[in-house]
Amino acid sequence: MTISEFLTSPADTARREGPYNKIVLSSRVRLARNVKGMPFPGWAKKPDRVKALDAVRPAVESLPQMSDSFSESMDNLTVLDKNILVERHLISREHAAKNAGSGLVLNREESLCVMINEEDHLRMQALRPGLQLRQAWHAIDQVDSKLEKKMEFAFTPALGYLTACPTNVGTGIRVSAMLHLPGLVLAEQINQIIQAVNKLGLAVRGLYGEGTEALGNVFQVSNQMTLGETENDIVERLNKVLAQIIEHEENARSMLLEKKPKTVYNHIGRAYGILANAHSISSKETLNLLSLMRLGVDLGLFTDLERWQVDELFITTQPAHLQRVHSEKLSAEERDLFRADMLRERLRQVSRPKIK
Amino acid sequence: MLCCICKEREAKVHLTQIVGEKMQKVDLCEECAKQKGVNDPTGFSLADLLLGLGASQEMEQAASDLKCPHCGFTQADFKKAGRLGCSECYVTFREGLEGLLKSMHKGTRHVGKVPAALQQSRDFAERLKSLQKKLDKAVADEDFEQAALVRDEMKMMREKSGSLPTS
Numbered sequence: 001m002t003i004s005e006f007l008t009s010p011a012d013t014a015r016r017e018g019p020y021n022k023i024v025l026s027s028r029v030r031l032a033r034n035v036k037g038m039p040f041p042g043w044a045k046k047p048d049r050v051k052a053l054d055a056v057r058p059a060v061e062s063l064p065q066m067s068d069s070f071s072e073s074m075d076n077l078t079v080l081d082k083n084i085l086v087e088r089h090l091i092s093r094e095h096a097a098k099n100a101g102s103g104l105v106l107n108r109e110e111s112l113c114v115m116i117n118e119e120d121h122l123r124m125q126a127l128r129p130g131l132q133l134r135q136a137w138h139a140i141d142q143v144d145s146k147l148e149k150k151m152e153f154a155f156t157p158a159l160g161y162l163t164a165c166p167t168n169v170g171t172g173i174r175v176s177a178m179l180h181l182p183g184l185v186l187a188e189q190i191n192q193i194i195q196a197v198n199k200l201g202l203a204v205r206g207l208y209g210e211g212t213e214a215l216g217n218v219f220q221v222s223n224q225m226t227l228g229e230t231e232n233d234i235v236e237r238l239n240k241v242l243a244q245i246i247e248h249e250e251n252a253r254s255m256l257l258e259k260k261p262k263t264v265y266n267h268i269g270r271a272y273g274i275l276a277n278a279h280s281i282s283s284k285e286t287l288n289l290l291s292l293m294r295l296g297v298d299l300g301l302f303t304d305l306e307r308w309q310v311d312e313l314f315i316t317t318q319p320a321h322l323q324r325v326h327s328e329k330l331s332a333e334e335r336d337l338f339r340a341d342m343l344r345e346r347l348r349q350v351s352r353p354k355i356k
Numbered sequence: 357m358l359c360c361i362c363k364e365r366e367a368k369v370h371l372t373q374i375v376g377e378k379m380q381k382v383d384l385c386e387e388c389a390k391q392k393g394v395n396d397p398t399g400f401s402l403a404d405l406l407l408g409l410g411a412s413q414e415m416e417q418a419a420s421d422l423k424c425p426h427c428g429f430t431q432a433d434f435k436k437a438g439r440l441g442c443s444e445c446y447v448t449f450r451e452g453l454e455g456l457l458k459s460m461h462k463g464t465r466h467v468g469k470v471p472a473a474l475q476q477s478r479d480f481a482e483r484l485k486s487l488q489k490k491l492d493k494a495v496a497d498e499d500f501e502q503a504a505l506v507r508d509e510m511k512m513m514r515e516k517s518g519s520l521p522t523s
Contacts, residue, residue, distance in 0.1 A: 154443035160466030228463020
């Protein structure tokens, strides 16, 4: 089975529901682990990387949580497959660049995804829709506890789990949530929020993680520090901060509607106008306009459009997903044409935003 | 003031990040700042930047020609990659890493999850230690009845633990 056949359809992916998913798109907890006595993947020669993969992959596959999983060596995936996985936020861009000696194990529900030989031997992540950090932590904690019975991890009592990058040493945990914050962006409060969150030792990043732009008003908030704090403390600290960001986003939305309704309607109306009528549109512009459509749905301006339909378009208008449904190789210009065709077709039945 | 990355041009971008009670400062020239993506506040984390910088400087001071005996990784490699070669590198470059970890993290000691096998043997060692104390005290007090009881308990523990993995 190819990864394309294995993956849930974009529509069903977009239909997954979770707490607060108006604002919190998804929750993720990842743990970094390395096998004792083996050089880290970035420094290991190819035979050592292959050896690590051959030791780790069967162990991961044999976990009860991973029955009926998709497991593959990265060199058996096409560039298109890898980009689709990146667009689904299942693997990092760094991992998409890997080939022989790296691997991927993904469970049926797409709630557990293990990258083998990314920056560390194991990067295991639990994913949940909406705000579910505790659930994600418990899920990945269990995977880790099962795995440590099958192999010995590099660990010292003083420094905890040893990782290739000293920024991850200790718990090796990264707890993160992906947030849709159009209200804070329109109200021009987003920079204040980012600065406040940074002061608490948390990082704010763009749509595709480290070093990427905040496209579509989507931001990732995550812990940076991994040493000197327990996993639970980190999860709870993030929960507290996220609750506040959610509140600020909701306040920003009501404030905008009350004080600058025309600005909000103007943005959403223009987004609808362009998406429903364009004949060529880039993925960046699409993401930014879809974000405004999503806000319109949240505010009840679209009576015949549901949030999941916008979220589906968030996925299907991405470059690799567009390419997937075309047999011939598309140039960037051709993709922009097809993307516009798809959007016009999808929005044909959606009436203009109704101002209340 | 010179830029702390290229050490050539005048530093024009000055960054300060306060985390808890710790203050981190970086001074960069415009070119290096651009290269490091500092002008994009959403994608930027001072910790990542410090890693390529403070880390190698501190390690340079600590040991310039140190080489990990386990994997052959050197301090120059760390400067290039910002990643270590193997878990033993944490021992080899300990001195240089100490300051770095301190500036990057909340604490310098791990307080989170411990592998169950290690936790068990740790608990076991601690229980044994406390029993040994009890035994020493009983002997010192010439309470030989109590001493015999404690000795038997320790013996039983050791026998039962035959299957326990040691750390």
